[in-house]
Amino acid sequence: MFNEHEKAHLIVQLRAALQEAVVKCSERCLYQSAKWAAELLTSIPTPDEPSEPEDSQMTEVTTEGLPPIVVTGNLDPEESALEAKEINQYLLAKSFFDCREFDRCAAVFLPDTVLAGILSSTSSNTAQNIASPKGKGKAKATLGRNNSSLAADIPRMSQKSMFLALYAKYMSGEKRKDEDSEMVMGPHDGGSAVNKQLVAIRQFLEKWFHERSNEAGEVIGSQGWLEYLYGMVLSKDKSEEEAMRWLLRSVHLYPMNWGCWLEMTSLIGRVEDLNRISQHLPQNIVSFIFHLHTSLELYQSTPTLSSELEQLLSIFPTSPFLLTCLALLAYHTKDFVAADSHFSNLLALHPHRLDSLDHYSNILYVMNLRPKLSFLAHLCSSIDKFRPESCVVIGNYYSLLSSHEKAVQYFRRALTLDRSCLSAWTLMGHEYVELKNTHAAIESYRRAVDVNRRDYRAWYGLGQTYEVLEMHAYALWYYKRAAGLRPWDGKMWMAVGSCLQKMSRDLEGIKALKRALLADSYYDAGVGSSFGSGGGRERGGAMDPEILLQIAGMYERLDDEQEARAYMEMCVAQEEGAAESLDTSVINIHTDATSSDDESRPAFGGGENTGPATGTGVTAATSKARMWLAKFAMRSGDYPRAMQLATELCQDGVEVEEAKALVRDVRVRLEVGNS
Incomplete structure (x- = not known):
């Protein structure tokens, strides 16, 4: 993929881009994306001799007598001026978000009264446009005349602050959805709770994009973050094709937001879909990593994929994300010994990292390695017993001990912590099959498929249960x-x-x-x-x-x-x-x-x-086949062959009595034939 000179140049650019990505994602409270970028950044080998610091668009916002605050700069002068003006409000809002006070965070920039006014005006304009039987040209002209009045409704703020406020609204809805949900697999748990903030966020963003779009449909001056949020909202509303279009726009504008790539992965159900989408992706190393990750999510295990992974590991040799991909590649090809070795190496390099250890526990369970699984369960419990991955690992350990009720208890605990934990839904279905509770097993598998349509284990489990x-x-x-x-x-x-x-x-x-x-x-x-x-x-x-x-x-x-x-x-x-x-x-x-x-x-x-x-x-199947062949030889008059097969059956120890009767029958036939 790269020669040595290109690789060195790429690494210099990567360091600067990843440093910027960590700060940009952290500023917008996208902590998982920031963690992913930081892990990649620190996995790049550092040169022996100190080098000049790379250019990264970091600026210092200072106030007289106070230490500087490091934030990312903005090349758009208008956005940069707005960010500098609202820095104090932004810091207040971010502190609220960090304390999980999502409604207070959103209210800093979008108080409920302001938001309600914007949404009511949007609804009335939409209803008016639908009710009036105008032609396309007149309708377009009317929308153009309304632009000035619409623009006055939305408060003037930077895109960074707007994203933070709307994302806080989204997280507030997710939090309330979890609070409104019934007990996992309880009598009233239908999985029907929804995020009630999605409609408001969607209407607000539609209005903002409408105001900023030119004749070609491009959003002027957008940085990609609001497109990501809009795509995520559309995905939750099951508008998957539209969501993919907006997510593609987002990665073209800012490709270092890993959360956007993950959202795209969740919308891809087949390899054909991935190949079709790949033609529209920006050509950079993050899209290369995305293609690898999505292929593994689709259970691919081609030599090309292995070669791509090796090339990436030559750049990021200690990346926990890529080492996990290496282990999963071996897992998908059913090379469990290699997968175990890769996960052991990953655990040695990053002993406090719990991500993807639920997959490792599946491998240890299948290999029946109880001591290793016991060690892993104790390790996860000591690091954080209230992480979904820890609960899944402990549940697998109890399942290996045939304590199926205990296993179900831990899988339910994992789902209480995170309803979208795919492993827990699928594995809980397996436990209910063991407990002969077919109704609960079917419900668990169905919920797993709702979370991820690509989970072949859940589809297979449904087939087993109905069989x-x-x-x-x-x-x-x-x-x-x-x-x-x-x-x-x-x-x-x-x-x-x-x-x-x-x-x-x-x-x-x-x-x-x-x-x-x-x-x-x-x-x-x-x-x-x-x-x-x-x-x-x-x-x-x-x-x-x-x-x-x-x-x-x-x-x-x-x-x-x-x-x-x-x-x-x-x-x-x-x-x-x-x-x-x-x-x-x-x-x-x-x-x-x-x-x-x-x-x-x-x-x-x-x-x-x-x-x-x-x-x-010798197996039961081969013995049955040998018996069939012996009887076939008898029917065909091939008595020597029948005698040979029947004699072999007598030595198998599987069909001995029937084989002895067959030998006697063959002898009688042979004697009659000779006489």
Whole structure:
């Protein structure tokens, strides 16, 4: 991506831009974005010899006899004059925000009486324009004449102060929404509480943008922060296409606001959407990081993604954000050992950082590493026991101990602290499945999907729960959603195929199970995903005998004995792990085998296990397949083959009695044939 000279120049620019971003985001109380920028800034290696300080647009506001206050400068002279004039009010408002007195903060610049007057005039003008049956030209002229009266309504203030006031209104609404919400999963908790300030913020910003827009629709003199807030409000109102347009405007005007990029990620549900949006992004390192982060959110694990991450780590070698991405990349490719190693390294470098440790606890849970998970739970509890991530880690620990009621208690505590905590909703659904409370499990999974439509675990959990209730049509729909999000995860397609089999749709079921075989050839299906109790056996390249047996059984029901026999033979061959049994021409499923998204498909054989295939050994599935083949040989008159298979069955220890009866039957047939 960069040569050494470009990289050095980029680092100098990055330091200045990130320093400015930390201060700008902090000034507007966007603390998570400021933290992200500060972590990136400090992860850039510092040169050995002291260098000249980079130019950063920092200015000092001084008053006589007082120490200087460091704030970011503004290149717009009008905005700069307004900021200097209202510095005392701004500092008062920010102190209120920092103390979580959001209404007092907003009232410094936008008292309720002023805001109510602005909104009432906006509503009356809108109603008048709707009621009057004018043509487009006349309506436009009327709006132009009204501009002067509209402009007088909005108090004259800087964009920084306006953003702080409106953002305080937004946070006030969020706080009241949480207060109005019922107890998590209580009898009246429908998840229907809304932020009542969204309408007021939306109307105010629409009016401000209208006044400042030129004929081309561009907002003159805007700095990007108000566009971000407007996009966030539109997103909450489910106007997703419009929200994305305003968020794109924001990142073009100011690309260092990480919160805006995260808001865009939440609106992207498919890789195709990401590719379409990428064409309209500004070309800089933050958009590069955004593409990486969003790809991981969409469970991508391509070699290109790994290469991009390595290039970024060469610039920010100790960045906790990028090290987390590295661990999640290994997690998505089911390389749990590498993911564990990366998270351990991250924990050693940043021992007090709780972000994303809920993902680490999932990995430890799946690997059944109880001592490590116990240590992690104690660590999180000692740092901050009232962080949602800490509650999720402790809940996972209790789940591993099979204390499912305790686990549910901690997941509910995480959701009380943060209703949008995705891990807690999904994992609580898993616990309710263990407790046989299917109604609560379905509700938990549904709420997880409401928070994030990309969570394949929640879709898969819904499918499992409806399958337990024998509602196979519903289960199939949810399984297909999960498989669409993870098209190269054999577990998803196996669930789809098994469900179709139960619905007697054998042809479609065969296609889905063949796709599961192809998916397993791309991923090392070692430990499995984060369902179940963890553990598992590494198959190292052999195909799953259970899937082969199911395919053979469906071919038998379709009266296609030759195909059934071929898959039974392949099933038995997995005991030795015959590499040649993985014949993609045999499991060809035509156009259905290729994903609609080529970038989601990892390189063939890209897993860790590159050595010879290690067989599964004798399993119940291979024994059933051997018994079927023995009986088929009997029906076909191939008695020597039937005797060989029946004798092998006697040694398996699985179908011994039936195998002995078969041996006797074969001997009788052979004696009759000889006589």
